[in-house]
Amino acid sequence: MALETTQIQDKLVETFGESVFHFNQEKDLFSLEVAADKITAVILFLKNDPTLRFHFLTDLCGVHYPDNVVERQFAVVYHLHNWYENKRIKIKAFLNGEKPEIKSVSNIFLCSNWMERETYDFYGINFIGHPQLKRILNMDEMISHPMRKEFPMEDGGRTDKDDRFFGRTPQKDNK
Amino acid sequence: MSDSNITMVAPPEGVVGEGFFATKLNDVVGLARANSLWPLPFATSCCGIEFMATMASHYDLARFGMERVSFSPRQADMLLVMGTISKKMGPILRQVYEQMAEPRWVIAVGACASSGGVFDTYSVLQGIDKVIPVDVYVPGCPPRPEQIVDGVMQLQELVKNESVRRRSSPEYQELLASYNIK
Numbered sequence: 001m002a003l004e005t006t007q008i009q010d011k012l013v014e015t016f017g018e019s020v021f022h023f024n025q026e027k028d029l030f031s032l033e034v035a036a037d038k039i040t041a042v043i044l045f046l047k048n049d050p051t052l053r054f055h056f057l058t059d060l061c062g063v064h065y066p067d068n069v070v071e072r073q074f075a076v077v078y079h080l081h082n083w084y085e086n087k088r089i090k091i092k093a094f095l096n097g098e099k100p101e102i103k104s105v106s107n108i109f110l111c112s113n114w115m116e117r118e119t120y121d122f123y124g125i126n127f128i129g130h131p132q133l134k135r136i137l138n139m140d141e142m143i144s145h146p147m148r149k150e151f152p153m154e155d156g157g158r159t160d161k162d163d164r165f166f167g168r169t170p171q172k173d174n175k
Numbered sequence: 176m177s178d179s180n181i182t183m184v185a186p187p188e189g190v191v192g193e194g195f196f197a198t199k200l201n202d203v204v205g206l207a208r209a210n211s212l213w214p215l216p217f218a219t220s221c222c223g224i225e226f227m228a229t230m231a232s233h234y235d236l237a238r239f240g241m242e243r244v245s246f247s248p249r250q251a252d253m254l255l256v257m258g259t260i261s262k263k264m265g266p267i268l269r270q271v272y273e274q275m276a277e278p279r280w281v282i283a284v285g286a287c288a289s290s291g292g293v294f295d296t297y298s299v300l301q302g303i304d305k306v307i308p309v310d311v312y313v314p315g316c317p318p319r320p321e322q323i324v325d326g327v328m329q330l331q332e333l334v335k336n337e338s339v340r341r342r343s344s345p346e347y348q349e350l351l352a353s354y355n356i357k
Contacts, residue, residue, distance in 0.1 A: 139263040
């Protein structure tokens with residue numbers, strides 16, 4: 001018997017009520033949104049429930065939405081996979097833009113240890129309870145979080161680029 | 176041995192007489208150094224593959240007296256940096272350079288090592304000359320083995336004409352100081 005999306009939705013709503021919402025079938029991926037403070041409970045439930053059995057965390061990453069209202073400027077996205085039914089699910093949790101923090105799931109899925117560090121490195125999202133939340137890919141001296149939209153795309157130290165060849169400065173002599 | 180076709184480097188300018196040959200120490204040292212440069216390849220990406228071709232039999236960098244590739248910086252004279260150097264790797268490259276004994280030379284092979292190349296971004300060092308002094312830049316993305324050989328020959332010219340006193344000159348000390356290298 002295949003695991004139906006309505007079944008997932010009913011079970012989650014039954015257990016978590018108002019904390020899970022925006023259920024949506026995006027192409028072939030069933031997605032939902034979770035209140036950030038309930039994330040560990042929801043993930044643990046999805047993993048341990050005998051019918052849901054989402055026992056594999058495929059991906060965890062951050063998203064920056066600078067144009068959103070301040071309560072929804074960051075999102076953490078979790079992709080879970082049920083190998084028994086080959087069913088995938090996507091969970092989003094939105095965070096405050098001023099102080100983005102969410103509980104760590106690194107004790108539920110060990111693989112998220114790496115991914116949460118990476119997300120912290122690039123977005124500055126604080127994962128509360130992570131055993132070693134420090135930079136993983138960028139150099140330790142870096143102060144900023146480079147995947148935030150306000151971060152400039154090009155390196156300031158570049159000296160050999162002539163802006164005229166990139167159409168960025170108006171050419172005065174050229175009428 | 177007379178039928179051997181080994182070519183020898185021409186002797187430097189000097190005075191030849193009965194049983195003696197007089198020339199400048201600078202020229203002799205330069206000649207010796209230029210024809211026994213031991214390379215230290217610091218290869219991180221595709222330029223390194225081109226360097227492998229350069230070292231192999233077809234292009235044969237051994238013709239220049241440098242078939243002994245040194246993988247220890249302590250015995251190397253010529254550091255060849257080939258490929259993208261990330262900012263995180265910058266201090267490591269610097270450490271490798273510092274471990275080399277004087278006299279030491281550096282060739283930046285390819286666009287990435289010379290200027291950052293297409294990687295104009297937060298994680299990539301915008302040219303290795305931001306952390307260590309560079310003697311020769313080889314352009315290309317990646318450069319062909321001929322270009323690398325040309326870069327090496329340009330460096331040989333530099334080495335031949337370098338004064339034996341250059342490494343203790345105040346200008347050189349100033350250059351190293353500007354990179355904060357002791």
